[in-house]
Amino acid sequence: MASTEGIVPITRAFLASYYDTYQFPPLSNDVARLSAEIRSLTADLLRHSPAAQGEERLLVSELESEPPHKVDENMWKNREHMEEILFLLEKSHWPQTLRKQSSPDDAELATVIDRLHQKFQTSLKTLETFQAKNSERVFNTVMTYIPQDFRGRLIRLQRERSERNKQAEVEALVSSGATIRERYALLWNQQMERRRLLAQLGSATGVYKTLVKYLVGVPQVLLDFIRQINDDDGPMEEQRQRYGPPLYSLTTMALLIRLFISLSWGRFETRKLSKQELVVFEEAVDVYTTEFVRFITFISEVFANSPFFIPAEVAGALQGRNNDDYQETSVPAGKIHEVSLAVDAINSYIAWDFSLVQGKINLDIGFSVEYTNPSGQKSLILPYRRFESDQGNFCTCEVGNYKLIWDNSYSSFFKKVLRYKVDCIPPVTEPVEPATEVEE
Structure with missing residues (x-):
């Protein structure tokens, strides 16, 4: 690059x-x-x-x-x-x-x-x-x-x-x-x-x-x-x-x-x-x-x-992006890995990008997203599905807790090394401010 x-x-x-x-x-x-x-x-x-x-x-x-x-x-x-x-x-x-x-x-x-x-x-x-x-x-x-x-x-x-x-x-x-x-x-x-x-x-x-x-x-x-x-x-x-x-x-x-x-x-x-x-x-x-x-x-x-x-x-616009904000974690056989995101405003975006960087067989992992409202009631936002890697996002309609779940419970012997990046992006508002003039 x-x-x-x-x-x-x-x-x-x-x-x-x-x-x-x-x-x-x-x-x-x-x-x-x-x-x-x-x-x-x-x-x-x-x-x-x-x-x-x-x-x-x-x-x-x-x-x-x-x-x-x-x-x-x-x-x-x-x-x-x-x-x-x-x-x-x-x-x-x-x-x-x-x-x-x-x-x-x-x-x-x-x-x-x-x-x-x-x-x-x-x-x-x-x-x-x-x-x-x-x-x-x-x-x-x-x-x-x-x-x-x-x-x-x-x-x-x-x-x-x-x-x-x-x-x-x-x-x-x-x-x-x-x-x-x-x-x-x-x-x-x-x-x-x-x-x-x-x-x-x-x-x-x-x-x-x-x-x-x-x-x-x-x-x-x-x-x-x-x-x-x-x-x-x-x-x-x-x-x-x-x-x-x-x-x-x-x-x-x-x-x-x-x-x-x-x-x-x-x-x-x-x-x-x-x-x-x-x-x-x-x-x-x-x-x-x-x-x-x-x-x-x-x-x-x-x-x-x-x-x-x-x-x-x-x-070289994307130089260094491969090491940008990603985390790695090992998900043992029979276990899950969860990340919770608190959403304080509707029209926020929940976004993710993940892949598996190590695995023996069955090089995929289950993934789903769960929502818990302020009253504690849970609902499934993204149904369970198995991926080798995935990028995605959705716009939130309600405030509350959103849980991203990677599921390796179906594996009896092999761990999965998960490389991921997730976040909640607040909604972009358009405040009234003096115009800054940029011509195209």
Whole structure:
């Protein structure tokens, strides 16, 4: 197994040298030109009719602010803008006059809208795929440094449970009639929560405080990197300075397109789009979607090969795990060995990992789990079965005493040498704390 000796956390200087090999070809000059033209068109619409209260006023206010500084927050903003634009471009949300298509100009505009709707759908799908793959890649990279016994599986289980809860939270919000803006505010808060949990894995505080003793075997280099990734002059700042400016321009362009459509639809009954406005609008959407997909394709390759985390084969992530927290005991013929675990909170995990390291014949041993409630009543949680080795866990539904039993009573002559590790992992809670920002 590879040694971690001499390995240090990835630094901003290291990433700078890496990014030197990934120079993003500048955005098309059409991005700046068309953004300026769309901005001018929206100004004309606002002069004709000031922004109404609500969504229009919010968009105008957002346009007066700088785009978010973080790369991943910009990704989410572009995703939000695209969903809002798709919403506006759906036929059911067109102005009533346009839906009737009573004139050749309206029919032409409807054809253009259908085409642009498809372009935004393709761009949105590209972004969604990128985000999903990147998130999974980061989590799986971290998990390669976690000992591959019940600890790793429990962290995965906790993550799956947390993701199910987050999805249920989004579905409940949607069911309540929330707007796309409100849904994305929740999605971004959830994303920041994921960042906070990842950062806490590095510092072993907060949510992961109860799991820190189970992380023995994780190279310190990984924990150090996760902990320092958000320093003011840390690795992510290099990413923002290299790739932020073109993304910021695209975020602003998406907002301008969204505002232009919103204002146009709101005033369509009294002020239809002119031929020139339609040409600018169509060209702006074509340029934005093309350039955004190009940026995502580029950044996907950068992130896929980025040395944000030391590879497992280099770091020797599982070095020394064979001697990590295991105990050995001899179970004489005709006897049993028991381990009792007191559980004080429901949703704790009882976990085990065992094998037999010595034996003459019948190289297996009986195993079962028994529960005793606070009143002293016993019940069988895991029925008796014979194993050569086994790893497993379950989530507790009740507090009380859980007894893990290894049974060699069926053997008349031969002892069994049992090598095992068991523990009770407390439930992971999700306290409300200030967010620690970690970008993926």
